[in-house]
Amino acid sequence: MDAMGIDVQVLSHTAAGLAQIPAAEAVALARAINDQLAETVRNHPDRFVGFATLPTLDPEAAARELERAVTVLGFKGAMIYGQTNNSFLDDSAFRPMLETAATLEVPLYVHPAPPARAVQDAYYAGFDPAVSASFATFGWGWHLDTGIHALRMILGGVFDRYPSLQLLLGHWGEMIPFYLARFAEALTPVARQLQRPVADYFLQQMYVTPSGMFTLPPFLLTMQVLGAERILYSADYPFQDGGQARAFLERAPISPADKEKIAHSNAEKLLKLSLL
Amino acid sequence: MDAMGIDVQVLSHTAAGLAQIPAAEAVALARAINDQLAETVRNHPDRFVGFATLPTLDPEAAARELERAVTVLGFKGAMIYGQTNNSFLDDSAFRPMLETAATLEVPLYVHPAPPARAVQDAYYAGFDPAVSASFATFGWGWHLDTGIHALRMILGGVFDRYPSLQLLLGHWGEMIPFYLARFAEALTPVARQLQRPVADYFLQQMYVTPSGMFTLPPFLLTMQVLGAERILYSADYPFQDGGQARAFLERAPISPADKEKIAHSNAEKLLKLSLL
CATH class of the missing domain: 3.20.20.140 (Metal-dependent hydrolases)
Incomplete structure (x- = not known):
């Protein structure tokens, strides 16, 4: 790194x-x-x-x-x-x-992993098998599945029980940043057993990576919602081209200091790496 | 209007x-x-x-x-x-x-409407009933459900069959804008029976509304992905405060011309309204 x-x-x-x-x-x-x-x-x-x-x-x-x-x-x-x-x-x-x-x-x-059979049947079946397979997994469905996974951990009190636990989510947070305010507005009033407002768990105990999703809008939204301190860069090599990944971050319209955090210093801290 | x-x-x-x-x-x-x-x-x-x-x-x-x-x-x-x-x-x-x-x-x-029972059981059950109910509907799940609804219509060829059909989606597009590039990258190569790249159907045959979701990040992302021509303003009154809705758009960091489109001229065209 x-x-x-x-x-x-x-x-x-x-x-x-x-x-x-x-x-x-x-x-x-x-x-x-x-x-x-x-x-x-x-x-x-x-x-x-x-x-x-x-x-x-x-x-x-x-x-x-x-x-x-x-x-x-x-x-x-x-x-x-x-x-x-x-x-x-x-x-x-x-x-x-x-x-x-x-x-x-x-x-x-x-x-992410393929959703449960019941979910695949309810949501992604009925098309050409190659279409249903992609729709249920890396084209859409397994991202929803992973976002729900993380949100269930919040609602289930996992992060109150383990306040030093940190989660990593790929794909700019598996849908969560786009709707975090909505989730917080709806769930904070009813999730009364939790110690913090629901959005705080995402902001304090999760990091996100791009996993090879290199278009600007989701990156900029994630920067606005979560901030550079909570983004770890990832290229999803060999599924994505590492050179493209590097170029994306180099050209991103963010400050050099934020690029340093995203490119390496966040990872150094979280993973306790000693780099030269 | x-x-x-x-x-x-x-x-x-x-x-x-x-x-x-x-x-x-x-x-x-x-x-x-x-x-x-x-x-x-x-x-x-x-x-x-x-x-x-x-x-x-x-x-x-x-x-x-x-x-x-x-x-x-x-x-x-x-x-x-x-x-x-x-x-x-x-x-x-x-x-x-x-x-x-x-x-x-x-x-x-x-x-949106509540997801199918099988999906509710697989994804949203197991918490306090008020938490599961909100998580399955307006707090998270029915947005996924509605996004999948629209994407299934794309993949099923509905918009090729009816090229003049226009769909309206609330809540800044029910998750779709955040992951449209991902969906397009994964599905366009396999959805070979369709006449257009899959993202085109979203960009050409759908409009989105905020439905009372008044935070800037999803709005700005939707502007970047879909553009002002495809956004119709909505306040979700009486569930949300209409005055807050107006203030959000008035203060939004977009051009006056784009505000006019979003506030009324897109709706006038789409709904064929004759306003004074």
Whole structure:
């Protein structure tokens, strides 16, 4: 990660399948995946850092693997792939894992995954299979799914329980910044068990990344709603062209100081990186 | 509708229940609702215009009622409330109604309604009932639902079939402007049966209104993505304070010419209003 944020990369495996295989297998597989990733990082310590893959089907084991990944392997956080057994992370079953992340002060990146079958049937079915598949996932639906995931964590009191927990959301915050004021106006008066107004949890305990969405309007809106302190740059390489990503930020109509935050200094703080 | 858009009001009934009662009753009730609304408009012709309520359970009858409402009662469009029998307007059953709207050149306003039970269970359940209810409707979920409604109409070829059809969406476009570039990038390559790139349908056959969402970031993003020509002002009175609505537009950091378009001239053209 240099001044424009593309020299150190955060590596993770998109091991969405780990929530679909037997828990015991998932635990062993997550260890193997993390060990392999750690080797890559060790071979290129000036180039890569790692995010852990966790066997979320067994939250106690996931907590232990997160601790191992951070304390033994030197990982900087973990990547979560959507729902596990049709549950989001507001489910009390996941508390051991969330507590470990909060205690170790490592962020969780909530990556999109295909929505539940019932949602796919209700919202995205009925078109050519390629159209429905894209509409349900990276074209639309899994972004809604991930935004709801984060909002459920707010409403479920996760961030009151773990005030040091930090969440990372891709794709400029998975719809949330555009409607944060609406959500806050509607939910703050009824979510009486929460300690803070609902928008505060988004502003204080989440970071967002572009994930390869390089058009100006969502970036500028996110800057207005969330501010440069809460944006971490990301290129979604190899799905997007890293050069395009760099050019987008270099040309963005924001101050040099904000570019520095977005390109590297926010990440250095959040991930506790020591860069030259 | 004066220079700031608040002297002529579009009236409609939020008759969401019409999709939940027997079709024959809905047909009679829609006629009665529209007749009553027409009387109000007739009594204050310099103040109100009407949008029709339609019995969407019987799309042929809905088409006839739309024609009557426009040609006999002088209505300027119709208001649709979410799904009918778990179907969105891309369902071929609704073609008679859409064809009539296209032929008469009157817009359809797709108003949010509570999402299908399966979606509510998958996404919004599990909190205090007041929290789940708000989260599923005006706090978050029905906006997603309405955005998906409009996108399904694009992907289903509705706007190729009826190129003169215009849709109205509230709440700054029900999430679509924030992610339009993403949707276009993902769906245009696979939606091969469509005649235009998918974003074009949004830019050419939809208008958006604020519906009482008066914060600058979503407004500015919508201006950047859609432009002043496609925004119709709306205050969501009596749910929101009309005076606040007026002040928001008066103080908005856009040109006087764009304010005029948004405040009244776009509406005059789309709804064929003759204002003094």
